Amino acid sequence: MTREEPQVFITEEAIRRRVGELGRRISKDYAQVDILHLVGVLRGSFIFLADLSRALTIPGSVDFLAVASYGTTVAPKGPVRLITDLRTDIAGKHVLIVEDIVDTGDTLAYLMALLALRGPASLKCCALLSKPASRQTEVRIDYLGFEIPDVWVVGYGLDDRERHRALPYIGVRSPSGS
Ligand code: IMP
């Protein structure tokens, strides 16, 4: 079996620059807030969250939740379910959901609705990537890294059946499917 590396789609340098910009914008927007509560969506967002949290110049806290869609990785995906909940109560807190990628929009719509019920002081979302062409549920992304076409991307936390998560850049699966 050959171990072909995915083709570079967004370079490490471009990601670093964009994450820095997002960090500055978010820090400015939340400058008056005591603590910004970052909620990472496992597992895809773990690297983005690590970098974004360090790009912030305001006090922050970090928590995680995990979701899965029913069915397999093969489309069509089913509804979303919560696998692991937050450890902290978000009532009265300023919450920023940190997502790797918004594809159909189902996951983000589900999470926004779920967390809104818990009475946060504010609730927004930051996603590194968005594929507007595959949207099925309309969602607002308050802070977005990059819009991309409807291709399967890997790296920087994103996987292809658990492969390539640790790539430092965002790549596209090679045409052979490896
Ligand atoms: P949505 O509910 O369809 O918006 O799906 C969002 C989730 O699907 C993301 O958080 C990812 O875990 C996964 N996903 C969607 N597109 C990709 C991709 O191109 N590469 C890796 N994961 C993806």
Ligand code: MG
């Ligand atoms: Mg995700």
